[in-house]
Structures are given as structure tokens and as C-alpha cells.
Amino acid sequence: MSRRRFTIRRPRGVAEYGAAALVAAAAVSLVVRLLVWVGEVLVRWWPVVAVLALLGIAVGAWRAAAAAREHTARAQRLSVLRFTLAEIDAMDDRQFEFALRDLLIRDGWSARQVGQQGDQAADVIAGHPTYGRIVVQAKHTKVAAKVGSQVMYQVKGTAGPVHRANSAVVVTNGSFTRDAREWGDRHTIGWADRERLRSWAELGVPLHQILQLPTLARRRLPGTRQPFPAPYERTAPEGRTNGVR
Incomplete structure (x- = not known):
């Protein structure tokens, strides 16, 4: 069963044009009232609006900076080692x-x-x-x-x-x-x-x-002098170069 497509046709006759004009006038009136209300709110509460705007800008800048740092860090990691x-x-x-x-x-x-x-x-x-x-x-x-x-x-x-x-x-x-x-x-x-x-x-x-590993405070492992495994020699299996680029 095919779906019926709904389309908007042009008004026909004086009555339909009059009704369309009334609808358009009501829509314009609603938009004007909304703009007036927004303007009144901005005038009355401009300090709050300004603070919210500054917070939004700050959050956006922080996210952009974090993304840039992550991109740079990822590029640095890949410059050290990358395996396909x-x-x-x-x-x-x-x-x-x-x-x-x-x-x-x-x-x-x-x-x-x-x-x-x-x-x-x-x-x-x-x-x-x-x-x-x-x-x-x-x-x-x-x-x-x-x-x-x-x-x-x-x-x-x-x-x-x-x-x-x-x-x-x-x-x-x-x-x-x-x-x-x-x-x-x-x-x-x-x-x-x-x-x-x-x-x-x-x-x-x-x-x-x-x-998404949870973070934890650095702590000493039971029975060891170091909290983590000791440094090691960077050795690789025969025929490999550890993939360092």
C-alpha cells in the first residue's frame, strides 16, 4: 500500500486567500511577541545572560583546547611508535x-x-x-x-x-x-x-x-620496594626493531 504524500497547494478563491492571510498575520504577531519577550528578558537579566554567554564561550574554548592537546599528543605518540x-x-x-x-x-x-x-x-x-x-x-x-x-x-x-x-x-x-x-x-x-x-x-x-580505566592514587604494592615493575631492557625478538619509526 503506497503512502499518500501531503503537499501544500496554493489558496484558491477569496475565502482561502483570506484565511491564509489571517494565519500569516497570526504567525507574524507570534514571532514579534516572542522577540519582544526575549528583548525584555535580555534587558532585565542581562548580567545573567552575559555570565551564561561567557561560560558558554569558556566551555567551548576549553573543549577546543582539549581536543587540540589530544590531537597533538596522539601525533607525538604515533611519531614514536605505530603498528598497522x-x-x-x-x-x-x-x-x-x-x-x-x-x-x-x-x-x-x-x-x-x-x-x-x-x-x-x-x-x-x-x-x-x-x-x-x-x-x-x-x-x-x-x-x-x-x-x-x-x-x-x-x-x-x-x-x-x-x-x-x-x-x-x-x-x-x-x-x-x-x-x-x-x-x-x-x-x-x-x-x-x-x-x-x-x-x-x-x-x-x-x-x-x-x-576507560579508573584513576587511583600512587601506592606501594605489598612486599615490594617500588610501586610498579622495575625498568627493563628494550629488547625485541630476533629480526624485529620494536617497530620504532
Whole structure:
């Protein structure tokens, strides 16, 4: 059934022209009254209007400045290190772990690669004075492959009790099952799929911004002399240059 289209036709006859003229006059009168009312409000409350206008200008300027700073910071990060998804797909598992470590360092974290047999669901451990300690589990896989909930369970079970982390994330160049994403969101285990990884590695958005990690006061980890992992040697797997551009 076709929809009937409504169109406005020109008036016909004296009566219709008269009615149209009355409608137009009423509309003009309403607009004039509205303008008069606005003018009276502006005259009576001009200090308040001026303050609100200045606040609006200030907020707009602050947002523009913040956007400019973020653009500059992102460009600086990308000038230090940038990986494309094609480069990441061509890596092996160990190279992927080192790439994630270096991306965290680029973003201001103190990070080290720890992945090996028996790593208890931690491939990279990093610390930040604002965001605390994070455990990263790397899952380098085929593009079409999906990471399931089992990985989330493992990371949840070791991130805090074993690695004393404030947060944890699973990063893959593939994707996650819906159950894995939903379980991670419910139990505060971050996830970075192919699209989020592209934002991080290729577009320069920091991981902590992508995951919206909560900030915390710098504190000393139990049983350590330092609040975060110690500095490390910038070493890379054989045949790699850490992707530094």
C-alpha cells in the first residue's frame, strides 16, 4: 500500500486567500511577541545572560583546547611508535607480546614482557602512576578467530591474587565471542578486539583511554620496594626493531 504524500497547494478563491492571510498575520504577531519577550528578558537579566554567554564561550574554548592537546599528543605518540593491523597480523605470538609492551611504553607505562610457559595468564605487566598496575594477556590469532570466555576466567583468577594488578585486559588481533565480552564487562576484565587494537596501535589512542580505566592514587604494592615493575631492557625478538619509526 503506497503512502499518500501531503503537499501544500496554493489558496484558491477569496475565502482561502483570506484565511491564509489571517494565519500569516497570526504567525507574524507570534514571532514579534516572542522577540519582544526575549528583548525584555535580555534587558532585565542581562548580567545573567552575559555570565551564561561567557561560560558558554569558556566551555567551548576549553573543549577546543582539549581536543587540540589530544590531537597533538596522539601525533607525538604515533611519531614514536605505530603498528598497522597488517604488521600485527604478520607477527608471531612472541613478537605480538613485545609489540603490546612497546605500545604501553609509548603511552607512558613502565612495562615488561613476561609471557612464557607457566606465565599464569600474564604476557605483559605494566605500571602507571595514575592507573596502577595492569596485566595484559595477548592472544595473537587468525583474523577470523574468536577468543572465548575461558581466557577471561583465567585472567580474572590470576590478575589480582597472583600478579597484584589493579586491572587486566585481553588483547587480540581477532575478535571475542559475545559471552566473553559480556563476562569481561561484568567482571571488570578489559578486552581489546581488532577494532580497539587498531585505535590503540594504528591511530594512537592510549589503551587506558580505550578501556576507560579508573584513576587511583600512587601506592606501594605489598612486599615490594617500588610501586610498579622495575625498568627493563628494550629488547625485541630476533629480526624485529620494536617497530620504532
